[in-house]
Amino acid sequence: MIHPPAEIGASIDQIETPALVIDLDALDRNIAKMAGHASAAGVRLRPHAKTHKSPEIARRQIAHGAIGQCVQKVGEAEALVRGGINNILVSNEVVGERKLRRLAALAGDATIALCFDAPEQVDAMSRAARDLGVEVGGLVEIDVGAGRCGIAPGEAAATLAKRIADSPHLTFRGLQAYHGRAQHLATYQERAQAIASAVDAVRDTLDALAPANLACEIIGGAGTGTFAIEAASGVYNELQTGSYVFMDTEYASITAPDGGGYREFEHSLFVLASVMSVAGPEHVVVDAGLKSLSAEKGVPWVWNREGVEAIGISDEHTKLGFKSESSRPRLGEPIWLIPSHCDPTVNLHDWYVGVRHGRVEALWPIAARGASI
C-alpha cells in the first residue's frame, strides 16, 4: 500500500498529487439527503459499498439510519465486517467453494445474505453454511431488464425461492431486483419506463410466490439514477444506492424530471492533480491519468477553473486545453478533476483524503480496494 498523500491538519495545498479527495461537507450533505428521501418514502436504505469500499463511510451512512450495506464481492464483505459493519447483503452471485466458505465464515460475526440465480449455487451455499455451522440469508435475483445476471421473473424465480427456503442453513429473505442499465438512461421518462417494467417483473414474481406463502422481507434494487421511482413504487422496500455519496460526471449528465440537469446530489469526490508540463503551445499536462481516474465513460471534468477543460487522457497524464492565454494553467498549479465514473476510480486508490475548510481532516484507507476476489 502506498503512503498517504497528506497529513492530518495539513492545508490542501500540501496534498501530494494525484490524490483522491473528498469534500467532507458535501459528502455529509449527500448522505443526509438520501437518508431523508428513504425515510420520507417509508423504505429502508442499504447503501452500496461497491462505490466507496470504506467502513468509515458505511458507518456514517448507518449513523443516518441505513440498515446495513450492500457489496458485490466476498472480499468487500470481509473488509466491512472487519470494520465493524454487521449487516451485509452481497447483491450478486458468489461462485466457488472457497468463496462460499469465506462468506459463511463472516456469518458468525454479521448478518449475511447473498443472491442466487441457479439451483446448484443454493445447494453449494447450503453445504458451506452447514460446514461452518452458520445461517446465511438467500435472495433470488431476478432479471428485471438489465440483461446481466438474474433468473426470469415469475414461476422460475418462485421455484428457486422454494429451494432456498427448503435448504438447511439457508433462510429465504426476498428478491434482488436491481435494474443497472436503467440508472444512466438519459431522460427521466426513459428511466421511469424501465423501472415500471421492473416493478411488473417483481409483481409477477410475488404472484408466483403467493401460493407457497413465502414472504419477501427484502425487495431490493434502485440506484442513484432511479431511486425515487422504486421508492414510490409500493413494491420495493430497500434502496441500494451507491454513487450518490460522491456523484460523477456520468450521473451529472442525466436529466431530472423537469428536463434540466440532475442536481440532486453534489460532487464530493475529486482527483486532485498538479500541472506538470507547460511546454506545449496550446495545452498543459497534469500528473493524473488512467491509473488515477477511470475513463471508460470519458475524460474528467475540470472543477471551478474557468476556461480549462480536459482534452485527452493517457496512463499517467491528462491534457488540458484552455480558452485563452489568460486562463492558461501555470506549472505546479493544483487542478481538481471530477471523475466520469466514481466506482472504478475509487478502486485505483489506497487512501481517501477528507478535506473541510481548506484542511485535511481525515485519512481513510480504502479498505476494500482491489477486493474483487
Place this chain on the structure above:
Amino acid sequence: MIHPPAEIGASIDQIETPALVIDLDALDRNIAKMAGHASAAGVRLRPHAKTHKSPEIARRQIAHGAIGQCVQKVGEAEALVRGGINNILVSNEVVGERKLRRLAALAGDATIALCFDAPEQVDAMSRAARDLGVEVGGLVEIDVGAGRCGIAPGEAAATLAKRIADSPHLTFRGLQAYHGRAQHLATYQERAQAIASAVDAVRDTLDALAPANLACEIIGGAGTGTFAIEAASGVYNELQTGSYVFMDTEYASITAPDGGGYREFEHSLFVLASVMSVAGPEHVVVDAGLKSLSAEKGVPWVWNREGVEAIGISDEHTKLGFKSESSRPRLGEPIWLIPSHCDPTVNLHDWYVGVRHGRVEALWPIAARGASI
C-alpha cells in the same frame, strides 16, 4: 492489500478468481526475444516498469542484459529501488518539492535520472539534490510528435540542456524522445513515418547541442509498436519498451511490416475469471469486470475458447456471448481473458500469479501498484 489468489504449487484450477495470471514460459520468451533484438541492433535496452510495476520482472529483464529500468513516477522508482534495482530513469517530468526530495533520496542507493521540459524544474531538482547531498541525472524531453509533454526540439531543447549541465548536483545525460502516439498507429507504414519525423527532431536537437559540446549518453524512446524502427535509426541508443513482456489486444491489433498481424511477442498476461451466472438465455456472465480489467480500449478477448466472446463489461461483470448451445460456457468454468490494455490492468491487482506446466510457480506482489504519486 488483498490476500493472494492462490498458493505456490497449486494446480491452475485452484486459483481463486478474478486473478492476474502470467504464463511464465511466454513471459520468459518475450523477455529473451526483446533482449535479442536490442543486442542484435547494438542498442541498450531499458525496459519500462510502468507496465509491470514489479522488481521480480525487472530483475529478469536485467538478467537478460537490460541496463536498468524506466519508470513514470517517483513511487515506482521507490518500489524498484527497494527491490534492488539500481539504475533508474524517470522518463517523465516530476513536479513538487516533496516528490523531488523523495527522488533525490533514492540517488544515494541507485543511479537516478529524470526528464525536464521547463527551466524552473531544473532549478528545483538541483536544490533538492543539493539538500540531500546527491547527484541526479537530467534528460531534456523533446516533443517528437506525441503532443503531450516535452519542449520543442532544436535550440529550445539545447538551451535547457545547457541549464542542466550548468546546475550544481545535476549531470546532463541526454534526450528523452519517446513518441507515445506512434505506438498504436494501425499500419507499419504510419508508424515508420511517425518515427522518421521523431528521428529528424532528435537530429535537429543534436545539431543545436553540438556547439556547446554537450554529449548525449542517452537518446531514449521507443515502445513495443515501433522499437525496431528506433533501433535501426542510427540515432536512438536506448529502447524503453514496456508492453512486450505481456502484450495486450491493442498491440495485437496493429499490423506487422508485411501487413499481417503483429505477432512478434506472445500473450503472457491474462485475467482468469469464472462463469458466475448462466441464467441468461443467450449469454453467460464471468466474475471480472472494470475493476479487474481496464476497458477503455475495448472489452477483453477470450483466450482458447472456441465460439465464445466478450460482448459487454461493467464494474464487476463481463458478459460472454456464444455461437451455439454446444459452446455455451458452464457455471463455474474458468475463462482466460486477454486485457485490451495491459498497463492499467496490472495497476488494478495486488498479485501476479505465475503459472507453468499447469501449476502455480510464483506469487509476486505488484510492488508499485497504485504508485502514481
